[in-house]
Amino acid sequence: xxDYTVLHWSTFLTAAALLNLSPGPDMAFILGQTLRGGxxxxxxxxxxxxxxxxxxxxxxxxxxxAILASSALAFGLVKWVGAAYLIWLGLGALRAPGGAFLSExxxxxxxxxxxxxxxxxxxxxxxxxxxxxxxxxxxFLPQFVVAGAGPVWAQLFLHGxxxxxxxxxxxxxxxLIAETVTRGLRRRPGFGLWLDRALGTLLVGLGVGxxxxxx
Numbered sequence: 001x002x003d004y005t006v007l008h009w010s011t012f013l014t015a016a017a018l019l020n021l022s023p024g025p026d027m028a029f030i031l032g033q034t035l036r037g038g039x040x041x042x043x044x045x046x047x048x049x050x051x052x053x054x055x056x057x058x059x060x061x062x063x064x065x066a067i068l069a070s071s072a073l074a075f076g077l078v079k080w081v082g083a084a085y086l087i088w089l090g091l092g093a094l095r096a097p098g099g100a101f102l103s104e105x106x107x108x109x110x111x112x113x114x115x116x117x118x119x120x121x122x123x124x125x126x127x128x129x130x131x132x133x134x135x136x137x138x139x140f141l142p143q144f145v146v147a148g149a150g151p152v153w154a155q156l157f158l159h160g161x162x163x164x165x166x167x168x169x170x171x172x173x174x175x176l177i178a179e180t181v182t183r184g185l186r187r188r189p190g191f192g193l194w195l196d197r198a199l200g201t202l203l204v205g206l207g208v209g210x211x212x213x214x215x
Contacts (some may be wrong), residue, residue, distance in 0.1 A: 001150040002158060012144050012159065016166040019140070025086065026053075026133070028202055029126050030171060033119055034178040035198075036093075042175035044116040048123020050164050055128050057160025060137040061153045075131050082129030083211035089122060090203030137163075 020027075026049045034042030127133060137160060145155045 002155070003149050004146060008144065008146065012162070013166060015140070016163045017170060019136075019163065020167045020170045025126055025130055027171075029123060030175065031178050032198075032202055033123075034175050035182050037115070037119070038183070039175055039179040040116060041119055042179060043172070044119040045123045046167075046171050046175060048120040048125075049127045050167060051120070052124045052127025053133070053164050053167070054161070055124075056134050056137045057141075057157055057164070059134060060141055060160055061157035063153075075135075078129060078131040078134075080211065082126075082131065083207045085125055085129050086203050086207030088207075089126075090200045090205075090207060093200030093203060094197060095200075 030042055030045045030049060033045035141156045141159050144159050145152055149155060150158075
């Protein structure tokens with residue numbers, strides 16, 4: 001079971017790495033939250049995106065993602081809900097006063113936990129409500145199903161889970177780099193307001209772009 005060649009793994013892992021490095025709503029959300037709130041916000045966003053991606057892997061393994069690929073109504077519904085959600089998040093950032101949670105909580109205090117949970121939930125929905133991700137998983141994962149290597153659903157889930165495992169190697173360093181680069185800037189007056197406006201504009205733009213995407 002799960003007996004694959006070296007060529008299989010090298011091809012898959014290369015493709016998974018390129019997938020995780022490609023720009024899109026997921027990466028934009030992670031880096032945007034990192035710039036806005038530091039590494040804790042970035043890690044919260046990242047874990048939310050991973051949770052959503054795990055949901056896509058489960059849906060692909062169960063065959064439910066095929067509904068999005070075959071049904072224009074289902075694709076359109078998820079697309080418009082996802083676009084509306086991104087725009088709603090963006091408008092919220094545009095209206096924010098700036099610097100709402102840019103600084104780290106005092107040592108030993110945990111007032112930021114509610115904020116991190118909120119960012120995590122937002123990341124889950126940003127990932128789950130992107131129909132392109134569901135269709136990508138459906139189109140990408142079956143290419144690595146090998147006859148005789150195990151049940152199809154198990155192979156699909158294994159490779160979907162490994163896409164997230166590759167993300168766990170790539171994305172944390174990007175979060176740490178982004179946090180390091182902007183650590184000093186985030187202490188400057190007015191920078192939090194600028195970040196909120198930039199993040200809000202980015203999310204609204206991503207939402208509009210998603211609304212106009214075709215299958």
